[in-house]
Amino acid sequence: MKITKVEAIPVRQKTNIALINDSAQDGIIIKVYTDEGITGYGEVDSAPWVVKSIIESPSSHRICQGLGEMIIGENPFDIEAIWNKMYVGSTFYGRRGVVIHAMSGLDIALWDIVGKALNKPIYQLLGGAQRDKVRAYASTLMPYTPEEAYAETKKWVDHGYTAIKLGWGGFEQGNREIVELVKASRAAAGSSVDLLFDLGFIPSDDHPIDAASRRQLIKELEPYQPYWIEEPLYPDDYDGYRKLADSTHIRIAGGENETTFFGFRELIEKGGVDVVQPDVTRCGGLTEAKKIAQFAQAHHVTCVPHAWSSGIVVAASLHLVTAIPNGSLLEYCVAETPIRQELLQSDVSVVDGYAKITDKPGLGIELNEEALEKYRCDR
Numbered sequence: 241m242k243i244t245k246v247e248a249i250p251v252r253q254k255t256n257i258a259l260i261n262d263s264a265q266d267g268i269i270i271k272v273y274t275d276e277g278i279t280g281y282g283e284v285d286s287a288p289w290v291v292k293s294i295i296e297s298p299s300s301h302r303i304c305q306g307l308g309e310m311i312i313g314e315n316p317f318d319i320e321a322i323w324n325k326m327y328v329g330s331t332f333y334g335r336r337g338v339v340i341h342a343m344s345g346l347d348i349a350l351w352d353i354v355g356k357a358l359n360k361p362i363y364q365l366l367g368g369a370q371r372d373k374v375r376a377y378a379s380t381l382m383p384y385t386p387e388e389a390y391a392e393t394k395k396w397v398d399h400g401y402t403a404i405k406l407g408w409g410g411f412e413q414g415n416r417e418i419v420e421l422v423k424a425s426r427a428a429a430g431s432s433v434d435l436l437f438d439l440g441f442i443p444s445d446d447h448p449i450d451a452a453s454r455r456q457l458i459k460e461l462e463p464y465q466p467y468w469i470e471e472p473l474y475p476d477d478y479d480g481y482r483k484l485a486d487s488t489h490i491r492i493a494g495g496e497n498e499t500t501f502f503g504f505r506e507l508i509e510k511g512g513v514d515v516v517q518p519d520v521t522r523c524g525g526l527t528e529a530k531k532i533a534q535f536a537q538a539h540h541v542t543c544v545p546h547a548w549s550s551g552i553v554v555a556a557s558l559h560l561v562t563a564i565p566n567g568s569l570l571e572y573c574v575a576e577t578p579i580r581q582e583l584l585q586s587d588v589s590v591v592d593g594y595a596k597i598t599d600k601p602g603l604g605i606e607l608n609e610e611a612l613e614k615y616r617c618d619r
Contacts, residue, residue, distance in 0.1 A: 241357065243316055245273040246308035246346065248295040250288035251550075252617040253578050261408035261440060262381065264575040267549050268292060269583070269612060270345035274316060278356050280349035281607060283552035285521040286341035288617075294330075294342040304332035307342055316353040323347060323527045340499035340524050347525025348556050348603075355602030362556070362604075363597060366530055366563035373594040374561050376572040377403035377436060379548060384410040386424035393428035393435070396574065402593045403569060404429065407438025407470065414446040415457050426464040436493075437461070438470035449473060451480035455487050468493040468515055481511035491515055496546035500524050504532045508539050519546040520556045533564040547571040551584040555603045558588055562597045570595050582611040 252266040268291050270282035284291045297306035310329045314322050323343065330339045355362045363369055378396040383389050389410065396404045410421050422437060429435055439454070447453045454472045461469070468491035473480045475497040485492045493515035498504050500523065504516055518532045533543040543566050545557040554572060561567035572590055573580055581587075585606040588595050598604035 241278070241315055241317065241353075242275045243272060243311050243314050244275050246295060246311065247271040247273070248292040248308070248345075249612065250292055250617050251579055251583070251612065251615040252288070253615065260381070262548075262575060262577070264549050264573060264577045264580040266617070267579050268345065269550070269552070269607070270295075270349050272311075272316065272346060272349040272353060274353060276357070278353050280316065280351070280353035280356070281552060281603060281605065282345035282347070282349035282352065282525075283521050283550055283556075284341050284345035285519060285549040285553060286338055290338050291342045291345070294339055295346070301332070303329060305329040307339075307346060311346065316350045317357075319347065319350050319354065319527055322350060323525070336499050336503065340528075341522045344519075344521050344523060344525040344528075347527050348520060348552070351526050351556075352602040359601045361597070361599050362526065362559040362602060363562040366526065366559065369562050369597065370565050370567070371562060373596045374558060374570045375403060375568070375593060376570045376590045376595045377401065377405050377434070378574045379405045379407070379571045380574050381409040382406040382411050382421060382437075384413070386420045389421045389424040390428040393425040397429055397433055400591075400593050402432070403434040403436065403467065405436035405438060405470070405571070408440040408442070411437070411439050412442040412444060414444050415453075415460070416446075418457065419460050422461050422464045422466070431465075434467035435464070436467045436470060439472040441471060441474050451477070451483040454480075455484055458484065458488050458490060462488065462490060466490050470494060470517070471496065478506055478510035481507070481513055485512040485514060491542075493517055493544070496522070498523060501528060501531045501535060505535060508536060508541055513541065515542045515544055517544055517546040519553070520560060521549065521553045522546075526556060526560060529560055530564070533560065533566060537564070537566040542566050542568055544569045545571065548573045548575070550579050551587045551605060552603065554588050555584075555605045558595055558597055559603070578611070578615060583608055583615070
């Protein structure tokens with residue numbers, strides 16, 4: 241089997257993009273074609289047109305090649321070798337950041353091809369099921385008022401979720417307002433639902449983004465029993481993460497903006513976080529995410545993939561969490577955007593707060609080609 245063609249398709253909702261932390265408003269879908277008629281699907285949660293240029297760029301020299309041109313003619317079963325070829329072939333302009341994002345989408349598509357060719361779900365190729373269902377947490381943006389925070393939390397409690405994450409949005413306000421938002425969410429959830437809070441790293445007038453300020457805020461949030469506090473500092477502030485992790489019994493989570501095993505090694509060893517969140521569409525794909533999860537396990541750290549875009553990243557993340565012993569939760573983006581809601585024929589289903597893994601081959605999903613064409617945005 242040989243790779244014959246690579247397609248990178250930017251998609252974008254028809255309404256204006258709001259400058260909020262919602263990457264489900266646009267995206268880029270990857271298709272990898274083979275000479276045996278099998279097509280693999282992937283996704284990249286990044287700047288779509290930057291990713292497209294990296295994949296479609298013509299080669300310049302040995303360590304400065306476009307990713308798509310680089311993998312044409314390769315056997316998709318050689319996933320690890322292809323990953324290394326892309327990593328070395330993009331050394332001149334890559335190694336971290338958006339090049340790894342682009343590699344991730346291609347890597348996921350290769351796993352999809354291999355699973356389809358072998359008639360096996362990806363989780364079996366990753367080592368087999370550690371569990372037959374995964375607790376899903378409803379992941380949504382934090383509103384700006386306590387009344388809205390109460391209503392948003394109650395909405396997802398009523399949908400049967402036992403874990404809910406609220407992030408960014410209203411957390412860009414001052415510490416006093418943040419505490420009131422968390423208080424309202426806890427009142428809506430009661431004591432039996434786990435609440436996860438993604439503070440983000442947008443400074444306000446009364447709280448700079450540093451360990452001392454965040455430590456004070458987290459102390460004020462402790463009475464409301466957060467399951468974890470996510471990404472409270474800038475991604476490169478490993479020393480700050482260590483200070484926070486050592487100062488509270490609340491789990492500190494992060495990593496959605498990290499790429500490669502090397503980045504996560506620093507986050508774990510220097511940052512001391514309790515939960516790592518590799519995004520399989522950014523960190524290096526399923527190939528690299530499995531290595532990250534194994535390294536985290538060796539350091540007694542939980543691995544919960546970040547998954548906020550279309551249903552492709554949710555499906556890929558579910559396969560990963562199913563196959564790793566230190567996985568515990570699935571991020572289930574509930575954003576009501578067309579990119580999240582319409583691009584698949586059917587979404588990963590959540591019943592009574594749990595996602596059940598499919599035994600369909602590969603990712604186990606099919607694209608909605610009509611929706612893909614509707615939201616396609618090739619500038």
